[in-house]
Amino acid sequence: MMQQQMVRRRSREGVVTLTLNNPSKRNALSTETLLELRDLFADFERDDEVRVVVLRSEGPVFSSGHDLRELIDRDEASYTEVFALCTEVMEAIRLLPKPVIAQVQGLATAAGCQLVATCDLAVAGESAAFCTPGVQIGLFCTTPGVALARSVPSTKKAMEMLLTGEPVPASEALEMGLVNRVTPDDDLEDTVERLARQIASASAQTLAIGKPAFYRQIELPRPDAYDLAQKVMVDNLLKEDAHEGISAFLEKRSPQWNH
Numbered sequence: 001m002m003q004q005q006m007v008r009r010r011s012r013e014g015v016v017t018l019t020l021n022n023p024s025k026r027n028a029l030s031t032e033t034l035l036e037l038r039d040l041f042a043d044f045e046r047d048d049e050v051r052v053v054v055l056r057s058e059g060p061v062f063s064s065g066h067d068l069r070e071l072i073d074r075d076e077a078s079y080t081e082v083f084a085l086c087t088e089v090m091e092a093i094r095l096l097p098k099p100v101i102a103q104v105q106g107l108a109t110a111a112g113c114q115l116v117a118t119c120d121l122a123v124a125g126e127s128a129a130f131c132t133p134g135v136q137i138g139l140f141c142t143t144p145g146v147a148l149a150r151s152v153p154s155t156k157k158a159m160e161m162l163l164t165g166e167p168v169p170a171s172e173a174l175e176m177g178l179v180n181r182v183t184p185d186d187d188l189e190d191t192v193e194r195l196a197r198q199i200a201s202a203s204a205q206t207l208a209i210g211k212p213a214f215y216r217q218i219e220l221p222r223p224d225a226y227d228l229a230q231k232v233m234v235d236n237l238l239k240e241d242a243h244e245g246i247s248a249f250l251e252k253r254s255p256q257w258n259h
Helices: 031-046 076-095 111-118 133-137 142-151 155-164 170-176 185-200 204-217 222-237 240-250
Strands: 007-012 015-020 052-057 061-063 100-104 107-109 121-125 129-131 181-183
Touching: 007 031, 015 031, 015 185, 031 076, 052 061, 052 185, 061 111, 076 111, 076 142, 100 111, 100 185, 107 111, 111 129, 111 142, 121 170, 121 185, 129 170, 133 155, 142 155, 170 181, 181 185, 204 222, 204 240, 222 240
Parallel strands: 015 052, 052 100, 061 107, 100 121, 107 129, 121 181
Antiparallel strands: 007 015
16 A cells, blocks of 8 residues: 655746645645655755745645644653654744745644644635634643744734644734635735745745844844845845846846756
8 A cells, every 4th residue: 555645746947836635634734744844854955956945735724733643642852852853844834045935724723723834825715714722621722832932923813823733714814923824725826826926936045144144133132133234245246136136127127046
């Protein structure tokens, strides 16, 4: 019997779409799924053909988070391994020098919500909802809270999600800053594709400079952030794509990126 592929991959014109492919298990982030994601993001780091990554899922649930069967009747080492692997995947997304967009339909729960919060951008269908319900089963969503707190400007809204476990509808998630856009469910795929293609049309070299610098500077005090940012901009200006882009703008033509 052929083993099920937990994450499907499709590539088209620089946009790679990853699909969580275990709808019967609500696309749980099992060890198997996390390992597949980790290896894929490691490949994307080295693949110059990949410009933008879209993360979506099959079925009515985006992701229910960790597979709870892996979180009971195990020892400390086993639990530590599960959470370390999940953190490795989340950090691989953040550190990848290429934008990652979450395309969210249905419910994103616990580590599934963490996955959305970790992505650089998120677009949700109107029926989508988000929750961190671990408190209801005696396991506070502490690791999802790391990404949630850095994605939602209001500490009180993040704490409300963590303390109550109540689902937040897409419209409220937009107001909170957890997602960038909300679209009718039938338009979700097209909306994300247009966004991904718009980003993919930019210089990959420039994106690879800008994304890491953004995440580095937001952790710094403002003077240090400006010091870092100006050094990055000088480095950016010395790259061939910056010269091409500025020249193209001044000459009123489309740029021809080298990267």
